[in-house]
Amino acid sequence: MNVREWALITFTILAQMSVGSFIVLGIVHYFVGKKAGEQQADELSDRALLAIGPVLALGMAASLLHLGNPLNAYKAVTNLGTSWLSREIFFGVLFAVAGAAFAVMQWKKIATFQVRNVIAMVAAGIGIALVYSMSMVYMMPTRPGWNLITTPVSFFATTLLLGVLAMGAAFVANYWYVQSKNPGCASEQCVLLRDSLRWIAISSIVLLGFQFVVLPLSIALMAASGATESAAMFVGEYGALFALRLVLVFLGAGVLGIFVYREAQSAGHERMMSVLAYGAFAFVLVGEIVGRFLFYATATHFGLQ
Amino acid sequence: MAKQLGFYFDATACIGCRACQVACKDKNDLVVGQTWRQVVEVSGGSWTAQENGTWATTAFAYYVSLGCQHCEKPSCVEVCPTGAMTKRADGIVVVNAEQCIGCRYCEWACPYGSPQFNEAKGVMTKCNFCEDYVAQGKKPACVDACVMRALDIGELADLRVKYGSVAQIDPLPAANLTRPSIVLTPHAKSSTHGDVKKLALDKGGMK
Numbered sequence: 001m002n003v004r005e006w007a008l009i010t011f012t013i014l015a016q017m018s019v020g021s022f023i024v025l026g027i028v029h030y031f032v033g034k035k036a037g038e039q040q041a042d043e044l045s046d047r048a049l050l051a052i053g054p055v056l057a058l059g060m061a062a063s064l065l066h067l068g069n070p071l072n073a074y075k076a077v078t079n080l081g082t083s084w085l086s087r088e089i090f091f092g093v094l095f096a097v098a099g100a101a102f103a104v105m106q107w108k109k110i111a112t113f114q115v116r117n118v119i120a121m122v123a124a125g126i127g128i129a130l131v132y133s134m135s136m137v138y139m140m141p142t143r144p145g146w147n148l149i150t151t152p153v154s155f156f157a158t159t160l161l162l163g164v165l166a167m168g169a170a171f172v173a174n175y176w177y178v179q180s181k182n183p184g185c186a187s188e189q190c191v192l193l194r195d196s197l198r199w200i201a202i203s204s205i206v207l208l209g210f211q212f213v214v215l216p217l218s219i220a221l222m223a224a225s226g227a228t229e230s231a232a233m234f235v236g237e238y239g240a241l242f243a244l245r246l247v248l249v250f251l252g253a254g255v256l257g258i259f260v261y262r263e264a265q266s267a268g269h270e271r272m273m274s275v276l277a278y279g280a281f282a283f284v285l286v287g288e289i290v291g292r293f294l295f296y297a298t299a300t301h302f303g304l305q
Numbered sequence: 306m307a308k309q310l311g312f313y314f315d316a317t318a319c320i321g322c323r324a325c326q327v328a329c330k331d332k333n334d335l336v337v338g339q340t341w342r343q344v345v346e347v348s349g350g351s352w353t354a355q356e357n358g359t360w361a362t363t364a365f366a367y368y369v370s371l372g373c374q375h376c377e378k379p380s381c382v383e384v385c386p387t388g389a390m391t392k393r394a395d396g397i398v399v400v401n402a403e404q405c406i407g408c409r410y411c412e413w414a415c416p417y418g419s420p421q422f423n424e425a426k427g428v429m430t431k432c433n434f435c436e437d438y439v440a441q442g443k444k445p446a447c448v449d450a451c452v453m454r455a456l457d458i459g460e461l462a463d464l465r466v467k468y469g470s471v472a473q474i475d476p477l478p479a480a481n482l483t484r485p486s487i488v489l490t491p492h493a494k495s496s497t498h499g500d501v502k503k504l505a506l507d508k509g510g511m512k
Contacts, residue, residue: 004409068407068427075387076406085386085410141482142380142416303416303478304345304371 007065009292012134013162013285014059015092016155018052019127020163021170022099024203025049026120028167028196036192038113042106044192047177048170049103055166056096063092084136091130098123131159142302145230146295150218157214158288161207161253168200168260169281172274194264197277201261204280208253215246226302233298245290252283309377309396310434311461311486312448313468314370316495318455321346321368328450329372332435339421341432342372342447346507347476347495367492369476370456372447373398373419373432374485381411381420381431389429390420396461396486397434405429416478417485434458464488473497476506 025045033041064070077093079086102119105111135152175193222231234242256276263273321344329335329342350363375398382390382398389404390411400411400420405428411420412429420431435445439458443449448456457464468488473480474495 066408068409068422068424068429069405070407072387072404072406075389075404076408077386079386079388082383083386083410085384085408089386137410140380140384140414142414142478301413304343304418304476 004066005296007062008296009289011059011063011066012155013158013289013292014055014062015134016131016159017162017166017285018056018059018099019095019131020159020161021048021052021055021166022120022127022163023124024160024163024167024200025052026124028171028199031199032192032196035195036188040188040192043178043189044171044174044196046107047174048167049106051170053096053100053103056092056099060092060096084133084139087133088130088137091126091133095123095126095130098126131155143299144225144227144302145222145299148218148221148225148227150214150221154211154214154218154291157207157211158291161204161211161249161284162288164200164203164207165253165277165281165284168197168204168277171196171200172277175270176274190267190270193270194267194273197264197273198261200277201257201264204253204257204284205261208249208257211249211253212246227300229300230298234294238294238297241290242294245287245294248283248287248290252280252287256280256283308394309375309461309486310439310458311375311396311464311488312372313457313459313464313488313490315453315455315468315490316367316369316474316492317490318453319344319368319370320453322452324450324452325370325447325456328446329432332446333433335430336423336425339423339430340508341419341421341430342370343418343508344368344370345476348507350494365492365494367495369474369489370447370451371417371477371487372445373434374417374483374487375434377484377486380414380416380483384410384414386410397436397439398431399433399436400429400431402426402428402430416482461486461488 025048029041029045032044064073067073076089077086080090098119102116102123105116105119132152135155138146138151140147171193175189178189219231219234222228256279260273260276260280263269263276323344326340326342326344330340333341335341346366346368348364348366350365352360352362352364355361375396377396379390379392379398382392386408387404387406389401389406390398391401392398407422407427407429409422409429412422420429423430438445444458448458465488468490471489471491472485472487474489474491474497477485
């Protein structure tokens with residue numbers, strides 16, 4: 001693993017996290033808005049929305065480090081007809097533009113709620129296209145360990161899992177920020193925070209279950225197709241790292257998820273709940289980074305090299 | 306039929322001297338690590354004890370010399386995000402360094418190891434069929450350097466009339482993947498399992 005490969009890990013993880021965060025934020029905003037009104041929903045989610053942009057920008061900047069000749073990077077969108085890599089970059093830039101347009105309009109309350117909603121939906125759709133193109137980049141007969149249905153499925157699983165837990169952490173950070181500014185008026189926000197985090201905990205546990213089906217399935221598919229060497233690496237050479245990845249995601253999304261849910265059930269445990277939510281995000285982020293490292297490290301090439 | 310230039314390789318004639326590889330390196334001024342033409346030694350077989358106390362062998366070795374296959378369906382051209390990798394009207398697949406971003410995606414996509422990355426320049430390079438020589442009516446450096454006359458070039462259609470249509474012997478991947486513009490005369494022991502891993506490959510340690 002060198003700088004070029006770490007660039008790809010950083011780019012794919014951060015871009016997927018920002019797409020997942022954007023979608024999760026939209027869903028939370030919708031339900032909170034229905035329950036407590038738009039103003040409360042904005043209060044809960046606006047700052048979290050602004051955090052997504054830098055994450056995506058950082059990811060895209062990292063992707064440049066993958067290139068041997070980054071000065072030419074702008075040319076990467078010129079073969080949309082046949083190249084999934086072109087499409088990936090195209091949707092990446094489009095998602096950044098649409099997301100930024102929505103974030104600015106939402107922050108400054110430009111146009112009506114309905115107009116902003118439409119733009120957010122379009123941006124989310126572009127985000128899904130981005131994650132899909134990102135996975136299709138790896139679907140090549142010359143890379144049998146990647147050329148499996150589990151590649152797109154696990155990219156989407158990562159997208160949602162990181163999105164859910166990143167937003168959990170962002171809501172918590174936002175809550176304490178609001179508290180520090182104006183300690184008195186945050187009781188409504190406190191209820192909404194606990195509600196949101198309960199759903200975030202439930203979602204992360206469901207997604208963990210999904211991950212634990214997809215991961216063994218991907219290795220089984222590798223073993224059954226032409227990628228027996230890749231499958232062997234997961235249990236041999238990289239067995240310890242693979243176990244670490246499973247344990248980290250299990251602890252973060254599962255165990256800490258359950259505790260977040262418990263602490264979020266009644267008022268007065270906000271501090272503990274916050275620590276747990278940060279911890280869950282950190283564990284899963286590291287777990288997913290290790291997972292993506294393994295994705296690249298276990299790839300084998302079919303044909304001559 | 307569209308024009309398509311291609312290589313011919315005779316595995317029954319090649320002695321594995323790698324003069325083609327060296328001629329290519331010299332002509333194209335390739336840095337260490339880049340071998341646009343590669344000669345792969347394929348070996349296999351085993352020894353079995355006979356009832357009379359002697360041993361019988363099925364051991365064999367042969368060579369395959371490969372440049373770029375200038376495929377009819379080149380996966381490198383398909384995946385290249387900038388269009389730096391193109392297929393010319395005469396069928397030669399070339400990479401334009403001016404357009405290349407050095408993402409190395411073509412390297413992943415090619416089953417023949419043809420596109421090769423130049424670390425110093427940060428761009429991809431590959432066998433260009435010695436397009437300058439061909440334009441002057443000459444043959445590529447590898448072809449002219451071959452002491453066994455195991456290599457040749459020509460219109461793919463003509464080569465197929467002359468030598469048949471074998472385009473896949475071990476260690477080459479299935480020809481339907483990219484439809485390589487190559488015609489091979491197979492070695493008596495060469496097979497086409499498509500499973501290279503069963504064979505011992507050796508590139509002679511040449512970089």
